[in-house]
Amino acid sequence: MIEKMDRWQLEHKVAQxxxxxxxxxxxxxxxxxxxxxxxxxxxxAVALIVQLEETFEMSFGDEDLTMDNLSSVGDIVSFLKKITS
Structure with missing residues (x-):
């Protein structure tokens, strides 16, 4: 699902x-x-992680739960793009 979305679409969905x-x-x-x-x-924050996993049909590993990956919508989108490329 993430692969089919451009950055703007991902930003919009995560912000929603x-x-x-x-x-x-x-x-x-x-x-x-x-x-x-x-x-x-x-x-x-935990609810956000659960919702992201459900929406994007993916799973965060313990090593993924960092401030660098989750501190803003932009950081979340960058992380999602990185794990699907």
Missing amino acids: IVQTLLGSKEVSTETTLLGQHGILDSVT
Whole structure:
């Protein structure tokens, strides 16, 4: 599924997932999701990972659950593109 989507489509879909989890808050590709200034708490972060796995029919390994891969919509999209190329 990811292979058939361009970057914009992936960004839009990931942003939609985050917005749904947050109750429709605006999210850009640069919005900080995780960390000290992130908009997601730990429970919502886990829900995001589960939703990404279900939506994109993939699975995160323990080594994939890093701030570099998950700290923003843009980082998530870059990670998804990397694992499918």
